Amino acid sequence: MIQQDLERIREEARRRLSEASVPEAVEKVRVEILGKKGSLTEILKGMKDVAQEDRPEVGQMVNDTRAAIEEAIRSAQQKMEEKLLKERLSAETIDVTLPGKELPQGHLHPNTRALNELKEIFVGMGYEVMEGPEIEKDYYNFEALNIPADHPAKDEQDTFYINGDILLRTQTSSTQIHAMEAGRMPIRMIAPGRVYRSDAVDATHSPTFHQVEGLVVDKGITFADLKGTLDEFSKALFGKDTKTRFRPHHFPFTEPSAEMDVSCFKCGGKGCSFCKGEGWIEILGCGMVHPHVLEMSGIDPKEYTGFAFGVGLERIALLKYGIDDMRLLYENDARFLEQF
C-alpha cells in the first residue's frame, strides 16, 4: 500500500514540477507534498500501522522518496531562477551609446593650475611658500632691491602709486626682502602673488598679473646651484627632455643676472611657429642675489650668498595650455574656464 502511495506521490510531484512555470507553483508543490499537511507527511503519519519489522525498510523508502522530491524541487527552482534571470537580463539591455550623466563640475583657473604645478615642484624640493603684501612700501619694491630713487628701472616698470611712499608692488621680488629681514637661515622659499604695472590691456599685457618669486640664501650657494635648480624645475614642469639655456641679462638686485630659456616643448628645440623658429622660449629671470641687497637686509654677504628668480605665472599658463590672449584670463567666461 504505502509503496504504491509513495510511487503515486513521486509521480505526482514529477508531473506537477514539470508543468510548473512560475516559482509559486513550485512552492505549492513543496507545501502540498512536503509541508506539514503535505501528502508525504501524511504517509509518515501512517507509519504507526506498519509492522515493526517492516518499518526500517518502509522508512527508508519514505526517506528516499522525500529526498528524490526535494531534489526535484531544488532542481526545478534552480531552472526557474535561471530562466527568470535570463529573462530579466535580456529585458534590461540598455543602449550603452546613450550619453553619460554629468555632475556639475567646477574648474580651476589656468593660473591656479600653473601655480599648483610650480608649488608642487618647489615644495618637493624643500621650499617654503610665502606671501607678501600687494600694497607695498617703496622701500621693499625698489630701494631694498638696489633700485634707488633716481634709477631708470623705476620708470621702466610703470608703477601705480598710492602716494609718494606707498605703491602697488611691481614685482614679487619685494617678498625677498621680507624673507631676508625675517632672518631665519637658511632661506629656501617661493612667493606667488599678484603684481601691478601700468600697462594697458591687450592680448599680451594686463595691468594686473602674477609672479612667483624664488629665493635661496645659505652658505656656499653658487651660480651653478641656480642653474641646476632651475634646470630641475624646467624638466619637472615641461618634461624630462627639456633643455635650459641661460643668457646674461641685467636686474638691479642680482649679479650676475640671467634670463632662462627652455627648449621649445612643441618642437623640441628644432624651431617652429610656436617658438618663432628660435627653438627656445623665454621663461624667467634669475641671478645671484646682489651682495648689496643681502647687506641692506641685514645678511652678511661674506658669510652668505643666494640666488633668486621670478617667473611670470600667466606666461607659464599661456605657454603650457596654449592660450593665445591674456584678456581671457580675467574675463571669466565659463566656456573658457571649463577647458581647464
Added chain:
Amino acid sequence: MNTPLSWIKAYVPDLACTDQEYNDKMTLSGTKVERFIRLDKNLEKIVVGKILTIDRHPDADKLVVCRVQVLGDAKTQFVPAAEITGLAEDGTVQIVTGASNLTEGDVVPVVLAGGRVAGGHDGGPLPAEGIEIRAGKLRGVESNGMLCSIEELGSSRDMYPEAPEEGIYVFPKKNEPAIGSDAVAALGLRDSVFEYEITSNRVDCYSVLGVAREAAATFGCDFIPPQVEVKEGPEKAGDYISVEVKDPDLCTRYCARVCTDVKIAESPEWMKRRLAAAGIRPINNLVDITNYVMLEYGQPMHAFDLDTVAGHKIIVRRAQDGDEFQTLDEQVRKLDKDVLMICDAEKEIGIAGIMGGENSKITDHVKTVLFEAATFNGPNIRKSAKRIGLRTDASSFFEKGLDPANAEAAINRACQLMQELSCGTVTQGMIDVKEPLKEAVRIPFTPEEINAFLGTDYSKETMLSVFDRLELSYDEAANEIVVPSFRQDLKAMCDLAEEVARFTGYDNIPMTLPKSSATMGAVTPRMKVEEKARQTALHYGFSEAMTYSFESPKTPDRLLIPEDARERKTIRIMNPLGEEFSMMRTLPVNGMLTSLATNYSHRNKDVRLFEIASVYLPKSLPLTELPDERRQLALGMYGAGDFFTMKAAVEAFLKSCGITKDVEFEADAGKSFLHPGRQAKILVSGAQIGYMGEVHPIVLKNYEIGERAYLADIDVDSVVPLSDFEPHYTGIARFPAMSRDIALLVPNTVTAGQIEKTIRENAGEQLESCRLFDIYEGKQIGIGFKSLAYNLTFRNKERTLEEAEVNAAMDKVLSALKELGLTLRG
C-alpha cells in the same frame, strides 16, 4: 638699437661669422639680439645696367622700350652671360618699362629675368617671398627683366634721398658703379641690420663702438676703434667762444669746438648708407656727422650756428619756473627751474640734452658751427623730458648717464670727420668745462672668491684674459682690476664674476643643486584653507575666476552702498590707467557680478563662479601705513540652484575646514546689494565670518543680469584661526538609536533656525541628530503658517536607551516649542 653688421665689422675686421652665428653668440654673451634682417632679402640677379637707347613702345603710350647694357668687365660681372635671358651679342637686354624719369646713358639697377625683387614700386608692405621677375612680352614687345625703383629694392627715398619721387633709381653720375656688377652691393644692401636689446646698465653699448667691443670679446678678435686725429686750422676756438656752466650738478662736462668755413653738402655714400641702415635719414654732411658720431660713440652732440649765439658765449643754467621756449620743431615748451638750459649771452638757445632752439637752428647758410658734446645729470634729463613731454633720441641717451670721458672722444671724432669730409675747418683747441673726472674704479681681484660665487674652477689667467679683452686692466701690485670709465656698471666682485661668466660662457658653468642644509617644504595655514575652499567650490560646480583688484569709483553706487558705509572708504591710485581702474576694492562683489554679467551676456547657462580675492581695507585715510589685505572666498551663481544651494556650498566649505559646530545663518546681513528678505550673516560661534544672499533686483539690473543671482563672501582670514584639519574619530555607535518624527504648525514669524536651536537646547545630550525633512505651506494650513516636519534621533553611546528617557526628552522639547508658539500637527 639698429646697426648694420658691416659697421661693426669695420672695427672688428677679423670677425668672420654668419648672421645666425653672430646672433647666437652675441645673445649668449649678453648683447641680446632681438632680430636681424638681411637688407638683400629677396634681391636676386640684380646688376648695374646702362640704358643705351630708349624708344617708344609701338602699341602703348605709357611704355618705353629700353636697350640696357648689362654685361661689363669680366672681373666685376655679377651674373655670367650664360645666365642672362635674352642677352644680345652686344651685351644688352631689352626691357620694357613704364618709368618716365629715364634718359639715355643713365646707370640703373636691373633685375634680370629669373631674378627677384623685394617689393612693389608703391613701397607697400614687402611680401615674404618677394616678387619673381620673368621674361615675357609687354603689349607684344619682349622684355627680359625690370629696371628697379628704390622701393622695389626694399628701401625708401627716406634712406636714399637721391632717388626720384617716382620712377627708377638712377646711380649718381659722379660715382657710377661698373656695368654688370652687383647693384645690390653698389647700393650698400649686402648687409644685415641687427637690433639689440641693450640692458639699462650697459650705457656704453648704446653705441656701435660699444657693441663692436663686445663682439670682439665674444669672438676673440681684435677691436680696432677709429684712430682719431684732428687736423686743426690756424685759428683758436677760444677766440670764438667761451663757456660758463652755472649748474655743475646738472652738467658734469661741457666740451665745445668750433669749425669755420662750413660748406653744407651731401655726405659721402658710405656715411649715408650706414646711417640709412641704422634707420636714420641722411640730410647733409653737418647733420649726418652729428648723427653718425651719436651712433658710433653713443654721445649725442648739438651743432649751433655760431653767428646766432649772442656774445659768442655759452651759459649752462637752470630755467626759471614759467619760462617758455620754442624748440626747433617749432613747438613752444613750458619750463621750470629744474630744466637745464643752454643759453647765450642774451637768451636761451636750447634745452640741455633734449632739443635745440628754433633761434639757433643750423641753416644751409651757416658759416661757423659750434659743436657741443656734454654730459648731463641722467635722472634730471629723464624727469625733465617727462615733464616737458618731449623725449628725443638725444634725451634717451643722456638719461642713462653718459661717460664724461666719451664726450671729448666724440667731439674730436666729429671734428675729424668735418675736416675729412671737407665740411669745414677745425679751429684749435677744445673749450672744456668740467667737474673733476671720477677716479677709475678699482676692484680687489680674488679668483677664488669669483670661483666660489660662480661654482666654477677657472684659472686666474682665464679670468685675466677675459678682463683684458674688455679693456679692464690688472694692477698686479695692488692685485686690483682697474675699470675703464665707460664701464660704469662694474663696481664689485659680483660684477667681475659676471664678466668672467659671460665670456667663458654661462653654458660652461656646471649645474649643481644646493649642497646646504635641508629645509622642509611648507605652505601657509591660509593657503591650506584656500585649498579647501577651492576643492569644495569645484565639488559644488563653481569654476575659478580671477578679476582685477582695482575698480571704478562708480562701483559703490552700482552696489547701492550707502554714503557713509565702510565699503566707500577706499584706497585710490594716484596715477591709474583710467578712472575705471582707480580704486582698490573693498569687496569682491563687483568683480564677481561683472564676471556673471559677462557670462550672462554670452548666454552661458547655469553659471557658478568663485574667486579667492584680496580686498584692501585702509586703517586710515589718507594712507599712512599699509592697509589690511584680507583674502575673501567669493561665490556667485545664476541659473540652476537657489539660496540654499549656495548655503550648502558655504556649509560644506566650513565643514572641510573642520568647522561644524556653532555655524549659524542669521537673517539680514545689512548688505545693500542683496535682497533684503534673502540675505544672511554667516556666523561661527557668534562671530561673523561672512554673508550671503540673493542679489538685489536693482543691482541685477545695474549689471544687466537677467536672472536671479546669488552671492556669498567669506573672509578667509577669519576662517584660518577657526580651522582644524585634524580628523577626530568618535567611534561607531554600537547601541541602537531611537527616532521620533514630529510635524509642527509654525507661524511664519518663527524661523527654522530658531526651532532647531530650541530643539538642540532642550533635547539633552542624547540627541544625535535633528533633521528637517519636510516643509509644507498650502491649503491645509492656515495663512501665516507653515508645517515643518523634523526627525529627531537619540542615542546613548554606552547603553541601549530606555523608551522613557526619550519620552522625557521629547516632552521637554515640545513644551519649549510650545512657548515659541508652535503646536504639533495631528
